[in-house]
């Protein structure tokens with residue numbers, strides 16, 4: 028299954044979703060230089076938020092640990108450990124902070140047999 | 141526009157500040173203009189803790205005014221500008237600087253001044269009082285040239301002052317007119333216990349004698365003549381013979397004052413002029429007393445503020461004079477009717493002059509507790525004071541006996557009624573405390589615990605324990621319980637564990653950032669398999685995930701293992717070459733090895749290829765695992781050394797490398813008792829003796845340092861290693877998540893003795909198993925970096941971007957500094973890129 032990000036009103040293919048370890052993230056580079064953190068959870072759902080940790084400015088959110096609280100998925104920044112909701116981008120530890128959320132989908136590639 | 145009334149506060153001390161806070165809490169600061177005249181050059185500070193200035197607190201630490209408080213509430217504060225006159229007719233106050241301020245309401249909170257007995261020489265150079273920060277600064281300065289100091293007054297403040305002089309290195313005398321120390325607070329027996337303890341500390345106490353004259357030479361103090369005919373040679377004198385209310389302003393404008401001083405006020409703290417209030421130590425309360433403690437002053441502040449806010453105020457009819465102090469390291473407490481003045485009251489006394497403990501409870505004939513005195517051990521004060529006025533649930537003698545004598549009683553504060561005052565500084569009841577759920581909340585909502593702090597322990601006992609001791613929202617178990625579950629289930633899967641043993645609501649979910657690494661560590665301790673395969677890859681903390689330490693700009697540092705800190709020139713050269721070729725910043729660490737900073741994720745495999753080829757392996761600087769075993773140079777070179785400490789350090793480091801634990805593990809080996817390797821600050825430290833090795837455990841550096849405890853002496857090499865094996869495995873098995881050995885040992889029931897029973901005397905019959913676990917670890921050790929480099933699958937994660945594996949991360953940039961690099965933080969602080977705001 029191809030993982031695609033919404034970019035400039037189009038779907039940008041990123042990678043095969045099996046490349047992502049369930050429960051872990053990876054970063055993707057957008058054509059405009061922005062970085063996106065992609066995650067896959069145990070159930071196989073994908074999420075995409077900005078990779079930049081707003082508390083430190085470092086592009087590291089993709090390297091955080093993911094978890095769920097009250098049924099909602101989050102990632103904890105690897106630097107200072109603030110958590111961000113993967114669906115809304117809201118910071119769970121500081122209500123004034125949020126990161127951008129990107130639309131993501133997985134698409135069956137035409138079978139090559 | 142409606143008239144905005146003006147409230148003028150004269151005196152910005154502890155009570156004055158509490159009054160301002162009370163006005164703000166009631167919204168009065170929004171409806172009225174508030175002007176404060178403060179005589180001292182600084183805003184209100186914690187006079188009660190004045191002496192802690194000598195323990196290294198700065199005047200700023202003592203401040204009682206939260207940053208921005210005055211500005212936020214629009215309060216005008218004039219420092220260094222005392223009120224000089226009051227015109228009650230015109231309703232104005234005139235300050236020394238010439239300000240004339242019209243008031244609608246005037247509040248006097250001028251406190252007290254130290255009483256200096258009118259003896260000849262009292263104004264000589266070298267005479268001081270003990271009331272303000274400025275007094276302390278002056279005492280400190282003068283003490284630099286002095287050898288001896290004498291304090292006039294053996295009361296509460298006198299003993300504090302004496303402690304301060306002693307702390308400044310002076311030979312210290314205390315002169316008290318009464319026949320015992322602290323005559324107001326303690327009775328004769330208590331005074332005697334106090335005297336012994338204080339004399340044991342090397343202070344010279346003269347009781348039952350007064351100061352007749354301060355002897356001087358050229359205007360400077362040289363000694364004191366006492367009324368018993370003796371003289372004391374001293375370079376300085378601190379007067380601490382009681383305080384007197386500062387009521388002169390009030391007298392001058394014709395307000396009523398008490399016979400022995402103090403501005404007379406009614407139960408609502410109003411003076412004889414209803415527009416003028418007086419609160420704190422300058423006031424004589426409706427019960428005719430002048431209170432020299434801060435808690436009654438705070439109550440008055442609340443009463444006055446509520447009255448001014450036109451709320452129903454709690455009348456101030458008098459207060460409890462209970463106190464608990466730590467004077468010169470001795471606990472002293474008195475509460476209620478400490479002197480037993482009530483009709484027909486009885487005493488229960490426990491006294492042990494060997495250890496300086498004296499406890500007396502005063503009860504009425506029906507057994508109702510009226511008060512008491514505790515000297516030397518005031519542990520039970522927090523419990524006993526709130527019980528005053530009630531009949532304790534056990535016989536009073538059981539309340540004064542030391543633990544271990546007869547049937548020990550431990551009375552929980554749970555047995556107290558809701559109305560019992562738990563915090564006497566802020567008059568907070570048990571009921572109010574129980575309405576909160578955490579200590580920070582209690583402090584915020586009730587202020588309890590923010591005064592002298594003596595009630596905090598009881599408050600903690602009253603607060604609900606967390607619902608369970610579970611590690612996080614996912615598991616209701618502690619780490620050591622989870623360890624046992626994993627061990628007995630032989631489970632190797634986090635997901636399985638979460639779904640079978642997680643909390644109901646967490647099953648099937650993702651887990652969280654707390655339990656994932658903890659379970660990963662347990663799995664690693666038990667199986668020692670490659671930590672990044674399969675599901676375990678998702679559990680590791682970021683640092684373990686990349687086998688390197690993430691730095692502030694997202695780059696990584698690399699720490700190759702350098703066992704015992706010993707390294708050949710060839711290996712040093714390789715490190716230098718690698719650092720040079722990849723442009724890394726190099727630094728000698730605090731752990732006797734070398735850290736290379738500034739690598740991008742995608743560079744890590746290439747850097748490690750070079751290092752592994754040269755014979756280096758992972759130093760696990762990223763893991764909760766063995767870090768370093770530091771060594772001193774030892775017998776081989778050092779003239780004092782008695783054993784080969786370097787060899788032992790290397791052996792230990794190689795034995796325990798890669799061992800994953802609840803927290804990091806550090807060790808050191810010193811070649812003799814001079815301890816150059818600082819082994820006693822390590823989780824396990826080894827010091828050579830003429831006969832072998834001494835093993836110390838539970839040491840810690842860091843923020844809460846702890847000296848390690850000696851576990852066993854004069855061990856052979858084999859005995860030493862066997863004992864460390866057992867110790868480490870027992871720790872790994874029973875410690876909490878992120879609990880280092882120091883904290884674990886502190887918590888371990890039975891402490892060091894228990895530990896010794898288990899790992900030395902094998903009391904639990906565990907030792908074989910512990911040794912077998914360690915043997916399995918040692919046998920299965922592999923270098924994580926070598927294993928990673930040998931497997932292309934495992935190398936796949938080392939890219940900056942999943943869709944552009946060859947692109948370096950453009951946000952990781954460096955700038956030069958002192959001939960090396962440092963992170964370019966300007967890139968990181970740029971405003972968020974366009975579109976990067978929340979949707």
Ligand code: SRM
Pocket residue numbers: 689690691697698699727728729730731732733734735761767768804806821839840841842843844880
């Ligand atoms: C690199 C180094 C500083 C240096 O430049 O010298 C260092 C760096 C860090 N220390 Fe340290 N500590 C370093 C020696 C020490 C020492 C000295 C020693 O080991 O003799 C101590 C005091 C001894 C002790 O641990 O008891 C020390 C006490 C701490 C603590 C406090 C631990 C405690 O129990 O209180 C932390 C925080 C923690 O672990 O929770 C810490 C945490 C850290 C962290 C992991 C902070 C972080 O999360 O980023 C730093 C990351 C290192 C990295 O990126 O490589 N570091 N740290 C030293 C690495 C030594 C090594 O070769 O492995």
Ligand SMILES: Cc1cc2nc3c(=O)[nH]c(=O)nc-3n(C[C@H](O)[C@H](O)[C@H](O)COP(=O)(O)OP(=O)(O)OC[C@H]3O[C@@H](n4cnc5c(N)ncnc54)[C@H](O)[C@@H]3O)c2cc1C
Pocket residue numbers: 150151152153154155156177178179180187188189190191221222223224249250251252270271272297300386389419420421422431432433434435437463465592
């Ligand atoms: C060393 C020491 C230890 C103590 N330990 C304890 C203890 O353990 N427990 C306890 O309960 N109490 C203790 N106290 C007593 C406690 O500090 C006082 O009860 C408390 O400070 C009283 O507060 P207050 O605001 O009434 O007076 P103060 O804190 O003295 O404040 C009065 C302020 O008014 C100013 N002032 C006076 N006249 C004027 C004027 N005309 N114009 C403007 N400003 C003026 C003064 O300069 C002063 O700053 C201790 C005191 C000292 C000195």
Ligand code: SF4
Pocket residue numbers: 772773774775778779780781782785810811812813814815816817
């Ligand atoms: S601890 Fe002893 S043997 Fe080691 S370097 Fe110091 S003095 Fe020498």
Ligand code: FES
Pocket residue numbers: 562563564565566588589590591592593594595596
């Ligand atoms: S009793 Fe002093 S702070 Fe609570």
